[in-house]
Amino acid sequence: MATAQKRITKEYADIQKKPLDGMRISLPSEADIHQWQILIDGPKGSPYEGGVFNLHLSLPMEYPFKPPTLSFKTKIYHPNVTNDDKGSMCLGMLRADEWKPSSKIDAVLSFAQGLLSEPQPDDAVEGGIAREYKENKKEFVKNAKAWTKQYAKK
Amino acid sequence: MERLSNDWRPDAPGPLVGRQQSTSALIAEYAQADPVYVNKTKALPQIYSHYRTLKGDGNCGWRALAFGYFETLLRLGDASRMLEEAARFRAFEALMHAVGIPDLYEDFIEPTADLLEQQAATLPNHDGGAAVLAIFNEDAPSSQLTYSFKLITSAWMKSNAESYAGFLPDMDVHTYCARNIEPFSIELDHVGLQALATAIINEAGMAIEVLYLDRSAGEEVTPHRLPVLDADGNEKKGGPTIRLLYRPGHYDLLYKTEDVAEMSRHTLSHPEIRLVSAPQIAVSNHAQFSHIGDMDILADIPGFSSSMFQMPFTPTSTEPYQSKVETFSSAPCTMTPTPPLYPSYQSKAETFSSTPRTATPATPIYPSVDPAVKEEYSPKAATASPISPAPKELPIQADFKPRTKQQRKYDRRFKAQGEQIQSDVLKDCSPDRSKKEDPAHFTNQAFQPQIWQPGRVYEKAGEPEASRRASS
Numbered sequence: 001m002a003t004a005q006k007r008i009t010k011e012y013a014d015i016q017k018k019p020l021d022g023m024r025i026s027l028p029s030e031a032d033i034h035q036w037q038i039l040i041d042g043p044k045g046s047p048y049e050g051g052v053f054n055l056h057l058s059l060p061m062e063y064p065f066k067p068p069t070l071s072f073k074t075k076i077y078h079p080n081v082t083n084d085d086k087g088s089m090c091l092g093m094l095r096a097d098e099w100k101p102s103s104k105i106d107a108v109l110s111f112a113q114g115l116l117s118e119p120q121p122d123d124a125v126e127g128g129i130a131r132e133y134k135e136n137k138k139e140f141v142k143n144a145k146a147w148t149k150q151y152a153k154k
Numbered sequence: 155m156e157r158l159s160n161d162w163r164p165d166a167p168g169p170l171v172g173r174q175q176s177t178s179a180l181i182a183e184y185a186q187a188d189p190v191y192v193n194k195t196k197a198l199p200q201i202y203s204h205y206r207t208l209k210g211d212g213n214c215g216w217r218a219l220a221f222g223y224f225e226t227l228l229r230l231g232d233a234s235r236m237l238e239e240a241a242r243f244r245a246f247e248a249l250m251h252a253v254g255i256p257d258l259y260e261d262f263i264e265p266t267a268d269l270l271e272q273q274a275a276t277l278p279n280h281d282g283g284a285a286v287l288a289i290f291n292e293d294a295p296s297s298q299l300t301y302s303f304k305l306i307t308s309a310w311m312k313s314n315a316e317s318y319a320g321f322l323p324d325m326d327v328h329t330y331c332a333r334n335i336e337p338f339s340i341e342l343d344h345v346g347l348q349a350l351a352t353a354i355i356n357e358a359g360m361a362i363e364v365l366y367l368d369r370s371a372g373e374e375v376t377p378h379r380l381p382v383l384d385a386d387g388n389e390k391k392g393g394p395t396i397r398l399l400y401r402p403g404h405y406d407l408l409y410k411t412e413d414v415a416e417m418s419r420h421t422l423s424h425p426e427i428r429l430v431s432a433p434q435i436a437v438s439n440h441a442q443f444s445h446i447g448d449m450d451i452l453a454d455i456p457g458f459s460s461s462m463f464q465m466p467f468t469p470t471s472t473e474p475y476q477s478k479v480e481t482f483s484s485a486p487c488t489m490t491p492t493p494p495l496y497p498s499y500q501s502k503a504e505t506f507s508s509t510p511r512t513a514t515p516a517t518p519i520y521p522s523v524d525p526a527v528k529e530e531y532s533p534k535a536a537t538a539s540p541i542s543p544a545p546k547e548l549p550i551q552a553d554f555k556p557r558t559k560q561q562r563k564y565d566r567r568f569k570a571q572g573e574q575i576q577s578d579v580l581k582d583c584s585p586d587r588s589k590k591e592d593p594a595h596f597t598n599q600a601f602q603p604q605i606w607q608p609g610r611v612y613e614k615a616g617e618p619e620a621s622r623r624a625s626s
Binding site (some may be wrong): 002003004007062063066096097098101102116 | 257258261262293294295297299301305332333336337338339340
């Protein structure tokens, strides 16, 4: 556990020193370095532009030997995020058999941010939204924008 | 939900790195198996007296070699060599930066170098690897140490990409490392093994030998050697070897009799921490007996039998992690009714509870002759089987006292006696080589581990990727 804490503390300090563009990171509880709150601005040019998305990053006690989990607390219309109260984000790099202990949290967060600009419908958790994204992009953009306005307003 | 099921993997039983135990346990484990296995396991103790199990958590091969590397350095007992290794590990920082694995040096490489330096300080006399074993059994440090070997292997492959490209027809070296080396809990495959050997193990002057316990023809485990080479590409002989016992899907560590003896010679010369203790024998009608205290010294005495040690000695040890009791249920012993050749002499006290030899054998792990099964082996099935030992640790209150000069004299005498008994027992139990085996038992003569390719085993089995990854 000491190993995990040491590394997480270092990564948190590094991120605070060199913040990621369009993201604000904080600890909901200073006492628990394993739970991070992340506010991501909807990337420019994406249907999420203008919205702010609240994400929760949970780092297991076995970190970095087990992957963190990332979930959207703000509802989002996206093929790679479960449309339920969990809002789990499906990232290949966070799967147990793909996770690399040498990956760092800033890379995970940048990847998540990138996924807002470019969804990956082939690796989707929401099949319906993925199909719409591929077959009827106009409708997808309309829905994503509407949800952003409704749930992710600044 | 799908993600949850993909990520789920059973929690493998057993310690991360087990105690060194007699290979006679393997004979018992395979007593009901196909005759190929029976013969191969029976032949084991003559050359390889001991083995050590690794947890089947996907890291077994990597962890086995990382642990074996430390253990071999301790066995050699050369402090300057160990410090050179520490320096070599520290120097890998440059390699990591060169291939773009930044900032991770202190997370992964430094603890390994630190442990090497720390252990070098204990040489030439040491604790028989007890401290290293304890560290390798703590989750985080064990992962860290194991991962340092993976990370260096990955960096090495990336910096020598041209040497490995030929072995990877389907992908480039970077992709291979990202998929097969850098993730945790991904089984060691052949290319990874080769790279790990070249980058770290052979460079440290150690050869690797993988001994295949499978259905291939033969009466002994089939060796595959990754030798230390000189500048001309010839094998440098005479150096130490780390041995892996490979059963398809899983690696354990295997030891030659003389290596075990050499390890304990170094520990013997340090009376402060190397004190033998007499076990307190508690014999019941079910052949229960217990050994208490530091029993590593008995490593020299594979023929050691508990009844030899009914001495009124108090168990002694200065190391707290040695004062534990482990309880084993050994396999139903339906083979030749001989007591185990090599009862345990571990650094922890133990209680063996062997079931009566007339016990109904559990379902055989290996159906006798089923060509469809081939060499596929399920470590999960084996470890979950009631015939495999399931160690449990219990604290024990032992009253430790340093040994007297007189007691140490006894120790030496019993050691000599044990060696005599060992050779007698070995004579009795050697398989009769003149006896012809039924060739029909060798159902998979085509299997050649020397040209075995990782991945093909799985393709054959048609297993989904997720279960493949969880298999080791």
